[in-house]
Amino acid sequence: MLVSTLKLRVLVQVILDDVANGVEGRPETSYFPRIVTETSQAFTVEVRTEVSGSPAVIPATFGPATHVVAGARLGAEIVPAFDDAFLTEARSGTAESSSDTGYDAVTTAQLTELFAAAVPGDTVTVPVPMSGIVKDAVLAGWIDFNGNGTFDDTERASDTVATGATDGALTWTVPADYIPGETYLRLRVGFTGDQLLSPVGMADSGEVEDHSLVLPAPLPSLFGFRVEKVGESIDGTWVRMDGSAWSIRRDDDGRPGELVDIPTEPVETGLFQVTDIAPGAYWLTETKAPHGFELLAAPVPFTVGADGALTLTAAGDTAVTVTGDTLTVRDVPAVELPATGGAGADVFLVAGLAVIAATAGAVYRSRRRDRGLL
Numbered sequence: 514m515l516v517s518t519l520k521l522r523v524l525v526q527v528i529l530d531d532v533a534n535g536v537e538g539r540p541e542t543s544y545f546p547r548i549v550t551e552t553s554q555a556f557t558v559e560v561r562t563e564v565s566g567s568p569a570v571i572p573a574t575f576g577p578a579t580h581v582v583a584g585a586r587l588g589a590e591i592v593p594a595f596d597d598a599f600l601t602e603a604r605s606g607t608a609e610s611s612s613d614t615g616y617d618a619v620t621t622a623q624l625t626e627l628f629a630a631a632v633p634g635d636t637v638t639v640p641v642p643m644s645g646i647v648k649d650a651v652l653a654g655w656i657d658f659n660g661n662g663t664f665d666d667t668e669r670a671s672d673t674v675a676t677g678a679t680d681g682a683l684t685w686t687v688p689a690d691y692i693p694g695e696t697y698l699r700l701r702v703g704f705t706g707d708q709l710l711s712p713v714g715m716a717d718s719g720e721v722e723d724h725s726l727v728l729p730a731p732l733p734s735l736f737g738f739r740v741e742k743v744g745e746s747i748d749g750t751w752v753r754m755d756g757s758a759w760s761i762r763r764d765d766d767g768r769p770g771e772l773v774d775i776p777t778e779p780v781e782t783g784l785f786q787v788t789d790i791a792p793g794a795y796w797l798t799e800t801k802a803p804h805g806f807e808l809l810a811a812p813v814p815f816t817v818g819a820d821g822a823l824t825l826t827a828a829g830d831t832a833v834t835v836t837g838d839t840l841t842v843r844d845v846p847a848v849e850l851p852a853t854g855g856a857g858a859d860v861f862l863v864a865g866l867a868v869i870a871a872t873a874g875a876v877y878r879s880r881r882r883d884r885g886l887l
Contacts, residue, residue, distance in 0.1 A: 522555045564577055564578070564579050564580075564721070565577055565578040565579075565699060565721040565722070565723050570697075570723045570724065570725060571697045571699075571723040571725070572662060572697075574662035574663060575657070575662065575663060575664060575697060575699065575712070575713075575723075576663075576712070576713040577713060578699065578701060578712060578713050578714060578715075578716070578721045579714070579715050579716070579721070580701070580703060580715075580716045580717075580718065580719045580720050580721050581715075581716070581717045581718060582719075582720065583717070583718040583719070584645045584646075584647050584648075584650075584704060584718050584719065585643065585645050585646055585647075585650045585674075585702045585703055585704060585718060585719040585720065586643060586644045586645040586702070586719070586720050587617070587618035587641065587642075587643055587700055587702055587719075587720045587721075587722050588617030588618040588642055588643070588644070588722075589617055589642070589644055617642075618641050618642060618643075618700055618722050618724075619639065619641060619698075619700070619722075619724055620724070621724060621725050621726055621727075624639065624698060624724060624725075624726035625726050625727045627639060628687070628726065628727075628728055628729060629729055630729070631687045631728075631729065632687065632731065632732055633687050633688060633689040633691065633731070634686065634687065634689070635686070635687050636684055636685065636686050636687075637684070637685055637687060638682050638683070638684040639654070639682065639683045639684075639685075639698075640680055640681075640682050641654070641672075641680060641681045641682065641683060641700060641702075642679060642680045643674065643678065643679060643680055643681055643702060644679065646674055646675075646676060646677060646678050646679075647676065648676050648704060649673065649674065649675055649676055649704075650673075650674045650678075650702055650703060650704050650719070651671060651672075651673060651674065651702070651703060651704075651705075651706040651709050652671065652672045652673075652674050652681040652683065652700070652701075652702045653669060653670070653671045653672075653683075653700070653701045653702075653709040653710075653712075654669070654670050654671070654683040654698060654699065654700045654701070655668050655669050655670075655698065655699045655712045656668050656670075656685060656696065656697070656698050656726075657696045657697050657698075658685075658687070658688050658690075658691040658692070658696065658728070659688070659690060659691065659692055660692035660694070660696060664699060664712035667688075668685075669712070670683040670684055670685050671683070671709070674702070681702075683700075691728055692728070693728050693729060693730045693731065694727065694728060695725055695726070695727050696725070696726060696727075696728055697723060697724070697725055697726070698723070698724045698725075698726055699712050699721065699722070699723050699724075700721065700722045700723075700724070701716065701719065701720075701721045702719040702720055703716040703717075703718045703719030703720075704718040704719065705717060705718065733791040733792055734791070734792070734819070734821070735788075735789045735790060735791055736790055736791075736792070736817055736821035737786065737787055737788045737789070737790065737838070738787050738790070738817070738821075738823050738838040738839065738840060739780075739784060739785060739786055739787065739838060739839045739840070740759055740777065740784075740785040740787060740797065740839075740840050740841075740842065741753065741783060741784050741785075741839055741840070741841040741842070742754050742757040742783045742784075742785075742799075742803070742842050742844075743783060743841060743842070743843050743844070744803075744806075744843065744844040745843070745844075751843070752783075753781075753782050753783025753784060754782075754783045754803045754806075754844065755782045755783060755803060756801070756802070756803035756804050757783070757799060757801055757802055757803055758777075758799070758800045758801035759777045759785060759797060759798065759799055759800060760772060760777070760797075760798050760800050761773045761775055761777065761787065761790070761795050761796070761797055761798075762795065762796045762798065762812070763793065763794070763795060763796075764793070764794035764795060764796060764814065768796075769796040769798065769812050770796075773790070773795065775787055775788065775789060775790050776788050776789070790817055791817070792816075792817050792818055792819045792821075793816065793817060794814070794815075794816050794826065795814070795815055795816070795817065796812040796813065796814050796815075797812060797813040797815060797840065798812040798813075799842070803844070806844055809832075809833075809842060813825070813827075813833050813840075813842070814826035814827050815835070815840065821838075823835050823837075823838055823839075823840060825840075832844075
């Protein structure tokens with residue numbers, strides 16, 4: 514708080530103006546005032562003001578706001594912003610955050626926690642305790658979301674506070690282009706709303722406080738895609754195969770790494786839905802093959818782009834393809850495969866046994882003929 518002292522001396526004169534004065538060159542009817550008595554009185558006037566923009570809390574680019582301390586207060590009391598101890602801390606660099614200044618409406622920790630889980634489009638409400646609201650007042654606040662070192666008009670929030678209220682609330686919508694990291698908040702309260710339309714300038718009542726806060730790094734967007742397991746039927750059509758299972762691992766310098774806890778649940782025969790996967794490089798591994806079939810020969814490397822686009826990292830493997838958001842893995846048996854699964858390799862086994870039996874029978878008959886038994 515700054516205390517400005519103005520010293521005034523008032524001169525009081527008692528004057529009579531009805532005395533004629535016969536001055537040479539002037540008519541006798543001219544009148545000149547005559548001082549009868551004179552006295553003076555000295556007065557000292559103190560103007561208490563609260564000034565924002567302390568160098569220990571906020572960069573000078575944001576500019577100052579000044580309030581004549583009267584009535585409305587942020588928090589429980591008006592906190593000195595520029596007393597000797599504060600200025601000493603500011604000059605030495607030991608006042609590191611708004612919590613060091615004694616500002617009592619909110620703290621850096623509270624603000625950071627309120628915004629910790631926010632993503633673009635979310636609304637965040639900051640409660641602000643107040644006192645001295647002897648008549649309706651206006652609470653206003655600004656947050657430098659875009660990190661340009663000033664408080665823009667679009668970064669303003671406000672609340673009308675009724676007489677006798679002990680708190681207000683400011684609500685912001687987190688913009689899509691916000692800059693993560695440390696930024697700044699300015700709070701102003703006063704009885705004249707027009708004086709609080711700007712983050713800087715003079716107000717004839719209320720208080721102003723500046724605070725720092727930390728905006729979180731944006732959470733990555735999450736995407737989904739599908740894994741399709743198909744086989745070629747005897748008539749050359751591709752059909753989905755039942756009985757496979759899959760896992761996804763993070764890429765670890767060009768090889769499968771940590772297992773990712775991402776659902777890969779079947780949504781229908783031979784079709785699996787992968788959900789909530791962040792952009793990055795991964796490996797798809799077949800952990801269970803359809804009955805009678807071999808597992809996929811090797812894990813499949815793929816990437817999920819920042820826009821969710823699915824891309825195979827290694828090209829040239831015709832058994833694995835990507836179309837839109839679907840990764841298709843193909844098996845190519847030379848037998849008919851029904852859509853719900855099928856005999857698989859059992860068909861080969863039966864056919865093989867039939868061939869062996871036929872061959873054995875032919876050999877047996879040939880030997881009997883040679884021995885003259887036929």
